[in-house]
Amino acid sequence: MSPLIEARGLTRILHETVPVTLVKDIDLIIEEGEFVAVTGPSGSGKSSLLYLLGLLDRPTEGRLRVRGRDTEPMSEKERAETRLATMGFVFQFHFLLPEFTARENVEIPMRKLARLGRDEMRGRATDLLSSLGLADHLDKRPDQLSGGQRQRVAVARALANDPPLILADEPTGSLDSRSSEQVFAILDGLVRERGKTVVAVTHDLDMAARMDRRIHLVDGEVSKEE
Numbered sequence: 001m002s003p004l005i006e007a008r009g010l011t012r013i014l015h016e017t018v019p020v021t022l023v024k025d026i027d028l029i030i031e032e033g034e035f036v037a038v039t040g041p042s043g044s045g046k047s048s049l050l051y052l053l054g055l056l057d058r059p060t061e062g063r064l065r066v067r068g069r070d071t072e073p074m075s076e077k078e079r080a081e082t083r084l085a086t087m088g089f090v091f092q093f094h095f096l097l098p099e100f101t102a103r104e105n106v107e108i109p110m111r112k113l114a115r116l117g118r119d120e121m122r123g124r125a126t127d128l129l130s131s132l133g134l135a136d137h138l139d140k141r142p143d144q145l146s147g148g149q150r151q152r153v154a155v156a157r158a159l160a161n162d163p164p165l166i167l168a169d170e171p172t173g174s175l176d177s178r179s180s181e182q183v184f185a186i187l188d189g190l191v192r193e194r195g196k197t198v199v200a201v202t203h204d205l206d207m208a209a210r211m212d213r214r215i216h217l218v219d220g221e222v223s224k225e226e
């Protein structure tokens with residue numbers, strides 16, 4: 001079976017007045033069921049790499065395959081469809097829509113994929129939120145939830161379409177240690193119990209040490225993999 005993600009020579013250069021290299025010549029294979037940390041100093045290209053893997057940005061050189069499919073010839077529409085069906089995103093700041101409830105925020109990606117009927121979407125959002133300990137908060141808006149609860153809603157939203165891959169950018173970066181531990185345990189459980197693949201950017205080296213593999217970036221290049 002093809003790896004979930006296969007990057008070869010992945011490079012992203014911004015062509016400003018002076019060219020800025022965000023990531024350079026990255027070779028990376030991510031198999032299903034792995035929990036992978038992306039670490040490195042501030043400005044080393046961690047988020048840029050995650051955006052490329054998540055088809056939110058296009059490389060200027062190199063190749064990226066998702067489940068064996070070359071992403072280069074894909075149209076924007078195909079990229080968006082691949083993203084919706086294959087990936088869920090969790091960012092440092094939850095980016096929930098403030099005017100919608102927790103349940104509605106989880107339903108939104110399902111509506112975009114349009115695979116399920118209304119009742120099924122509602123049922124699935126309820127189940128996902130309940131499985132993350134939020135059964136009593138389904139109808140609350142983000143401003144009525146704590147930081148840790150909001151981030152759990154964001155995880156539920158990332159799982160809305162049951163994607164094999166979760167890409168997380170500092171998912172615990174804005175949380176206190178107890179909420180961080182909860183969110184980490186949820187991500188870990190997704191890998192261990194539900195066979196998901198999680199790639200998480202983190203500054204937290206203790207957390208990275210508990211993942212399966214670490215990719216360390218310096219100046220946009222992989223300096224160490226362990």
Ligand SMILES: Nc1ncnc2c1ncn2[C@@H]1O[C@H](COP(=O)(O)OP(=O)(O)OP(=O)(O)O)[C@@H](O)[C@H]1O
Binds near residue numbers: 042
């Ligand atoms: N739009 C842009 N214009 C100019 N420089 C940029 C732009 N986006 C990113 N950069 C630069 O590219 C480099 C990589 O940025 P990136 O956000 O990927 O790093 P990071 O490792 O995720 O950093 P942090 O840990 O601080 O979030 C940084 O030096 C950043 O300043």
